[in-house]
Amino acid sequence: MNIMTIRQKNIVVAILLAAAFVSILNQTLLLIAMPPIMHDFHIDANLAQWLTTVYLLTNGILIPITAFLIGRFSNRILLMSALSLFSIGTLLGALAPSFTVLLIARVIQAAGAGIIMPLMQTALLSMYPKEKRGAVMGLAGLVTGFAPAVGPTLTGWVIAHFTWRHIFYMVFPVAMAVLLLSVLFMKNVTPQKNGHLDSFSIMLSSLGWGGLLYGFSLAGTVGFTNPQVFIPLGVGGVALYVFIKRQLALANPMLEFRVFQSKTFTISTILSSLVYAIMIGTQILLTCYIQNVRGLSALEAGLVLLLGALVMGFMSPVTGKIFDKFGGRGMAIVGFSLIVFSTSLFITIGMTTALWLLALLFTCISLGIAMIMMPLTTAGMNALPTNLMAHGTAMNSTLRMVGGAIVTALLVTVMSTVIGFKEQDVLEVAMLQGIQTAFFTAALLSICGLVLSFFIVQE
Numbered sequence: 001m002n003i004m005t006i007r008q009k010n011i012v013v014a015i016l017l018a019a020a021f022v023s024i025l026n027q028t029l030l031l032i033a034m035p036p037i038m039h040d041f042h043i044d045a046n047l048a049q050w051l052t053t054v055y056l057l058t059n060g061i062l063i064p065i066t067a068f069l070i071g072r073f074s075n076r077i078l079l080m081s082a083l084s085l086f087s088i089g090t091l092l093g094a095l096a097p098s099f100t101v102l103l104i105a106r107v108i109q110a111a112g113a114g115i116i117m118p119l120m121q122t123a124l125l126s127m128y129p130k131e132k133r134g135a136v137m138g139l140a141g142l143v144t145g146f147a148p149a150v151g152p153t154l155t156g157w158v159i160a161h162f163t164w165r166h167i168f169y170m171v172f173p174v175a176m177a178v179l180l181l182s183v184l185f186m187k188n189v190t191p192q193k194n195g196h197l198d199s200f201s202i203m204l205s206s207l208g209w210g211g212l213l214y215g216f217s218l219a220g221t222v223g224f225t226n227p228q229v230f231i232p233l234g235v236g237g238v239a240l241y242v243f244i245k246r247q248l249a250l251a252n253p254m255l256e257f258r259v260f261q262s263k264t265f266t267i268s269t270i271l272s273s274l275v276y277a278i279m280i281g282t283q284i285l286l287t288c289y290i291q292n293v294r295g296l297s298a299l300e301a302g303l304v305l306l307l308g309a310l311v312m313g314f315m316s317p318v319t320g321k322i323f324d325k326f327g328g329r330g331m332a333i334v335g336f337s338l339i340v341f342s343t344s345l346f347i348t349i350g351m352t353t354a355l356w357l358l359a360l361l362f363t364c365i366s367l368g369i370a371m372i373m374m375p376l377t378t379a380g381m382n383a384l385p386t387n388l389m390a391h392g393t394a395m396n397s398t399l400r401m402v403g404g405a406i407v408t409a410l411l412v413t414v415m416s417t418v419i420g421f422k423e424q425d426v427l428e429v430a431m432l433q434g435i436q437t438a439f440f441t442a443a444l445l446s447i448c449g450l451v452l453s454f455f456i457v458q459e
Contacts, residue, residue: 138320211236
């Protein structure tokens with residue numbers, strides 16, 4: 001691993017952040033584009049939902065393997081391979097003549113995207129000493145917070161003026177530009193070692209994480225008692241148990257679960273996963289409220305989320321620098337306090353609540369998230385030795401995704417259950433009560449996060 005100049009480091013950081021931005025942005029771009037896709041391919045909502053589900057599943061299968069890949073291959077080769085896959089999938093999606101081809105395109109996109117995020121985190125952490133990691137991970141927080149929140153707004157604008165295919169046409173040249181930059185300027189910053197990838201571990205990991213993600217992604221729609229949900233959850237749970245036992249027995253595990261021997265890493269990972277899940281869940285509930293209860297447009301829903309996305313993006317580098325000076329415990333306490341305050345007020349929303357108030361409350365939540373997610377991720381990684389860092393980032397990314405699926409399923413299930421109990425009411429009124437109850441659940445989860453924040457060890 002060559003010593004780099006400051007300029008070379010800055011270029012590498014910029015390339016990694018750009019790659020992460022375009023891959024994370026892609027996760028939420030299609031959420032609002034579902035209706036025109038359903039119309040063009042003559043499919044129902046259940047089938048269209050697979051465009052999101054298959055992306056999540058592919059990510060969930062690939063991310064746990066990235067710890068091995070990062071240790072085995074040059075991060076330059078990995079990044080170029082991931083961006084190539086992502087670009088191919090994006091172009092195929094733009095040109096897809098059928099829904100099946102579009103679904104395949106999403107799998108290829110996700111295969112590239114699943115490698116990029118943990119690779120970005122591991123590379124950034126490897127380039128800087130502990131006392132400077134907060135600032136650079138704050139820049140990563142700008143990407144992870146801003147990209148998914150701005151996606152619905154961007155999609156709403158594109159759909160209003162063009163077609164859903166232009167979403168892919170918009171992303172493709174950006175992905176290709178980042179790929180070209182990585183070919184020209186990317187340096188290798190992560191150490192490599194020889195290793196053998198255990199095929200049985202891959203199978204168990206795929207069944208375990210994939211089963212959990214699939215089950216929870218459907219639970220909010222069809223309920224936990226549906227065989228489509230409890231069977232995958234059961235298979236996933238058993239496979240994951242066997243996978244963990246096998247990893248603990250292997251001399252060179254594919255995914256090292258001993259990272260959880262660190263109390264700091266364990267608590268930090270739980271809290272960063274929880275706050276990410278609350279962010280995604282809040283976005284879904286707000287979008288549902290604005291579009292389904294109030295009957296407003298997708299663009300208006302996106303605009304309500306936009307201010308929060310901007311605040312999260314601009315504040316993440318600032319909170320990263322604060323973390324370098326003061327640590328993460330106080331920031332987590334303040335951040336969760338903001339989230340508890342805002343989610344509690346969301347319980348009181350009605351049929352005529354001003355959109356500016358919704359935007360302001362979501363902005364408070366976003367500020368809290370900026371104070372928690374990346375600072376605590378950095379705190380967890382700082383608690384690990386260098387040889388476990390790739391495993392830590394893979395574990396953190398995997399649990400964040402699983403946590404997001406679990407909390408989203410919980411909130412949607414709560415909302416759907418309340419709507420079912422209120423069948424005698426007008427649909428919009430029943431849905432409003434369901435959303436209010438779901439926000440109450442989110443507030444309870446936030447309180448749990450606040451309490452757990454007091455157990456963070458200051459290092």
